[in-house]
Amino acid sequence: MADKIIEVNSIYEKVHEYCKDYLTDEPADLSVEMTAEDIIYEKQKSDSEFAYEGKELPNFSDDLLEETAVYRKIAEYMPNYDTFVFHGSVIAVEGQGFLFTAKSGTGKSTHTRLWREYLGDKAVMVNDDKPMLKITDTGVIAYGTPYNGKHRLGCNMSVPLKAICILTRGEKNSIVPIGKTEAYSMLLQQVYRPQDPLQMAKTLKLVDRMAESIELYRLACNMDMEAAEVAYNGMKG
Structure with missing residues (x-):
């Protein structure tokens, strides 16, 4: 892993x-x-x-x-190893990874399912629950793990992570880029927090590096197919 x-x-x-x-x-x-x-x-x-x-x-x-x-x-x-477990759903599209995270019950898995329906074979599920993220000098790599949710969606692969998107519920689908300060609280909630103080200190430094080196977004979505279209077009670059 x-x-x-x-x-x-x-x-x-x-x-x-x-x-x-x-x-x-x-x-x-x-x-x-x-x-x-x-x-x-x-x-x-x-x-x-x-x-x-x-x-x-x-x-x-x-x-x-x-x-x-x-x-x-x-x-x-x-x-x-500059790596931590993160609670979220990662999908790969044409060699780039997109990670969706949110409070439990918001609809991470539902949203990535919409991506697979919208993009078809272009979209590959990396991990639907607990991917590992490795922080490097050139970016973040997302890895599949066996811990891939109740539906066991994912595979043994890795992909460069392009963006992390925080999901919220909304009547209208809209996506906006956000900064580290706005995203940081959710990032800390969703990262695995080690019990050992030294390991926790390492994790906090890794989260800081990740937040400074990757694109961050907030998506308001209503779980219609349009939500996947808005999110993909907003983040693909």
Whole structure:
């Protein structure tokens, strides 16, 4: 993932099935070792979040909890390689990547589906939930990951990221460029925030570099097909 070979030593086999499109026999750059304590932590964290929201506590299986634990450990490591996990939906069009992000329930996946309908074979889904973004001296590269949402939309590929677009709901479709200051709060909300303070500091620096080197937009959209047309024409250059 993100040009790094990650060895995963898991308790259960399910995580390897989940990541089967990313399997390789090349030597590892880093290793993730799973323990029973990691699964217990994910169980406690999940129960706490559901209880806070007043929802019935879930009954996730241990192998499913381990999948989340593997994702978390990988995400904690990645800032060492100028890379972080970002919550959004990335689509590639003619060799350029466009990332849509928003608060949950706003319609990121719906919007990228409209792009695929509008552009047909020109549009390829990179990742529909948790892509990795690598910050380089020449720009940002978006990578697919196994963590691609409930519909499993995405593939093992990378693409130079041209723009990030923050979605909002609106009756009329319109898109405007925005600056780092206006976008920064949403960028921080959507990036994976490591628990380790040093890794968090690295992540904040990477977000700063990203916000200064990439095009940023805000799109008001009503989820009609016209929304995809307005967004694409506004960002393609």
